[in-house]
Amino acid sequence: MVELPAAIVILATGTASSALFTRRGRGRGFDAPPGPEHDPAGPRVPALGGLSIGVAATAGLAFHRGLDIAGLPLLLGAWVFLVLGVLDDRLDLPVVARVTLELGAALVVAALWGAALDAPIVARALLVPWILVVVNGLNFLDGSDGLAACVVVGGLAAALPFPGVGRIPEIFVLATLPFLFFNLRRPAKLYLGDGGARCLGVVLALVTATSAHYGDLARSTGPVLLPLAELITTILRRAASGSSLIHPDRDHLPDRLLAWGAPVRGLALGGGVLAFVLALLLRV
Template sequence: MREYFLVALVTAVVTYLLVPPVRAFALRIGAAPEVRERDVHKVPTPRLGGLAMFGGMAAGLLVATNLPYVGPALAQQSGQTAMALLAAGGLIVVTGFLDDWLGMDALVKLGGQIAAGGLLVYYGVTLRYLPLPSNMGGELSLDTNLQVVITILIVVVTINAVNFVDGLDGLAAGIVGIAALATLVYSMVLSQSLQATRINLTAVVAALLIGMCIGFLPHNFNPAKIFMGDTGAMLIGLILATSLVTIISSVPSAALQVNRFPLLLPVLLPVAVMVLPLADLIMAVVRRTSAGQSPFAPDRGHLHHRLLDIGHSHRRSVLIMYAWTFLFAFALVALSVEGVPVAVFPPIIAVALAILVLLSRQRWRTTGRNGRGGAHAANRMPPPADSSDSQSGTAAATATPRATATTG
């Protein structure tokens, strides 16, 4: 546990310290679009925060590879996970940087995401099998072609889901950080009960991701001083996808119990930690295609936009979505640790969803002359049409509209 904490701490500190020079660099090269008439923020806000996050990840990897317990985990699964994260992360950061600075065609950016997934596969980070209980045949092995296709698909879907949810100050970093924390907790609990488990690889990747998000959040929480942009959203999406790929095939079949959460958790946990981004992604695609638009056309129909439209403040909307993510992820982990039967899971989630829906629909009742919440919220200028770098009313927007493969 100490080594995971050290990796997360180093990553967070380096990320935090790198943000100010990255912000100055973004302003210097003009990666801070001019404020449009419909924007709420008053001054141009720089993007490229993902550069600091990548620097933090690199520092965390450097420390992790030299630790006695964590280091060997990065060399598991016949792959070089550290090199995989650096190579794939470097490519996705370059892709995001060019898009944040100069703009990029949607298909070109999608190609960069696929290539990043291909680099993970090249260095041995793939979904090799699906876990099944021993009385059902044990592990379901995947052939080489399926490994490549499914791994790249998970990478692309996760990157775009994270980018779609990146619409409010601190939202994407917070949600991904909570997801990574749940993954780390599950990994640590399981590693204590199983000997020589491959779950340690998932744990160290999750620790890196936690550090990246914690280090960036102080600069990005409302009111944000800098946005992560596609550079950061695609990077943390890639690292989250890596943790999901490794966790699915981390549990030995002998450890699985029939009609108990450990049977389903390696598959359910990735869905639980991604429930909000995936739901937002699916609804956006359905909404836009049913209207005859491109799935990547910007609009204001995302979950965070709806929370703002019904009167919640910027920060309250973010905290509600944090709570949603925390509930789904940690409820699943907690129930699995206790060995609760699978049949208990659906009603618990149904009750939790009902509570959170009621919470999110309740208007912020704080009134007064500060203009926050209630009727005052309706009189505020609406947030700009969504963009992966528009933070719901306080984010910078691109100088010219463009459809992108990861616009949220």
């Protein structure tokens, strides 16, 4: 488990950075309009929750006794995709540019991961689409406050410990908790943003890929079931309706559940519990 001093640092840093971004992030181009579950006339909300998670996780590592072999590329990958997502939130990148940058980032992260584990070329090549699939699947779930973050927390917590990545999964689970406190308030004070969804998505992708590399297929499957299911259903739905496969829409399952009256907190916590149960069942 994460040592107590590191846990305290993670939670304190996450709380302080979330509070800072809540106060200072509005009006600087990093905020977003209120979501459909909020008052449309309400104030814009800073979308810097992912940055809070990244800062808290990195601070916690300063009190940790070292990284396992895949830990460094995992941490670097989280920051690469976090920065990419924050820039996307700030600049509203065109779809083609966004996909190109995601692909380039995935190639870099896969190369670092493969070098650290001395993985075969085939494994490195397969990691690239795996990263893109998990990152975008989780991003599709980020249509309701707290849902994507709770799915990651629940899925990772149920499958701990993971081989080859040290305590990084626990550290990111702890780093996400202060963000959820600000995100699940009514109204929300802080959004996860594209940066946060991509950061947690690449953590999920690399943790499960490393587990598969070490032969632990149970831990590499359970935590990603919900993001994979959302990605597959989205592709099938868009293909059936003739819609673009890459342009965003507001017709994902979380959007529909909110439209049908599902409570935001209930949806987030329910998603986290479901992810936990699925990962736990596959681990047994």
